[in-house]
Amino acid sequence: MQKPVVEQQSIRNERESEGRYLLSFVWMLLFTGISFALVGMKLLPNLIIPVILLLASLQVLMQLFTFMHLDFKWYLTATVFMGSGCIVAATAIIAMLFWV
Known part of the structure; x- marks a missing residue:
């Protein structure tokens, strides 16, 4: 027996939102990792504060x-x-x- 169309759309929307949350979380982890790498490896010493502020604002x-x-x-x-x-x-x- 096939599920109703409304229930199928609800399941599809839940999967899309879960994927969106996961993708957003991965991007935020990436931004945090880049910030830590810049500070730890002392890369771009003149631009470190603006780059970290940019990554933090994107994360917010x-x-x-x-x-x-x-x-x-x-x-x-x-x-x-x-x-x-x-x-x-x-x-x-x-x-x-x-x-x-």
């Missing part, structure tokens, strides 16, 4: 969109508040860099 974005589901259409309010919080945080960080 991946976590927000993968695990906090900010890519869903009905989470627009949460996305706007998270984005504005990131802008305020970046402004504060830049101000602190110029203050010192």
Whole structure:
């Protein structure tokens, strides 16, 4: 007996989301490994901080969109508040860099 179409779509969506979580997790592990390798091997001494900050920001974005589901259409309010919080945080960080 064949399963209903709705149940088949549900199973397919679960597999796609599991694969998406796994792929995102692997990318985050890769970003962390690259950061540790750059620091441990002292590669790119002049660019180490910008590269690590770039990898960290990519990792944060991946976590927000993968695990906090900010890519869903009905989470627009949460996305706007998270984005504005990131802008305020970046402004504060830049101000602190110029203050010192």
